[in-house]
Amino acid sequence: MSRRVTLLLFISLAGLLLSACAAANAPAAEPVSDPPGSNNAGGQPAAPAEAQALDPTAAPDLEGFQPTASPLFEQSYRANPISDRDYSQFEIVTLLPPDGIPALSFPAFYKAERADREYLPEEMVIGVEFNGDARAYPVELLSRHEIVNDTVGGIHLAVTW
């Protein structure tokens, strides 16, 4: 593949990724076993009780940032249960080699005063704060890296775009 084509592909892919990542947050939600097109709205009410049992040792160090945790939230999002979702419905298409778009890992940070010289006031950022450690990840930079591996206030996280 010529360099030019590779570059074009890169730009297309990176742009396209925006289709589904105009946010840092994707839902780590309950399993959906219904096939596409089925409508469970008129069926049985969704039952939080169906959430799978959690291994309490699996929870990361999240103390201090979840002030009003509810049982459903705890059951659904606080650990790593196995989903019974049917993945065969999701076709995986390869466009670039792994790391063709380079994720960032543990980048260097400025203090806010220094960052003011490079950040526009109206520029969009993903803001994260845990245990008093606040960090900003510029959206335009995330568009070019898709993923930032970082540790904030002791919380190991991946900002994804």
Added chain:
Amino acid sequence: MYSRIINGNEYTFGVSGKLIRNALVMYDHETDSLWSQLLGESVQGLLMGTRLEYLPAVMTTWENWRSMHPDTRAIQKGYVGAQDPYEGYYGGTVLGVIGVQNRDDRLGDKEFVIGVELDRESAAYPFSVLNDEPVINDEIAGLPVVVAFDAEIGAGSVWERTLADGRVLEFAELRGALMRDTETGTLWDGITGQAVEGALAGDTLSPVPKTLVFWFAWFDFHPDTRLYGFE
């Protein structure tokens, strides 16, 4: 945003170069398992079926984030301003590179929605509806939630309406994403989920996992989604 802790172990992620329905597929360096960003689950490999833990984050302007967190740090860029080469994609008519399976014309393809999937039920809140109704009290899969939207910066958040003591709040819009609960009269910032004034000042609402996403991409993943304002 997700935790990198999976079943007690730390992982790091890279970009796989693969897509599912035009959305990012990540891989982890430790097992090479593939992860769908939109589903928050591993879709292939050793960890297939494992769900990532959702962590809350706020999307807002640098100015706003900085005033909320004066001690914040920010990634060293090495250049001034924004260098987003993909801006043309937002307004363009191209939908991904690999086509879409499920399409719906109740909204424009590239209109942004806030998508929530909870316990086998999904709901989408279009920016066009949120512009007129920036605070929405709703229920998803039996969970009382409030969707708050700041039209000025195009940022939205979703919170549980249930407090630790079991009380369920109803929120009324004040201006933009500022809201007041009708039970205690407390003033809340709908974007950060923090009670800024009143009886519950200092409290924070529990975040509900959400995605800001193009309508066509949300619908492609969730063809049975509820579409708020179009029911």
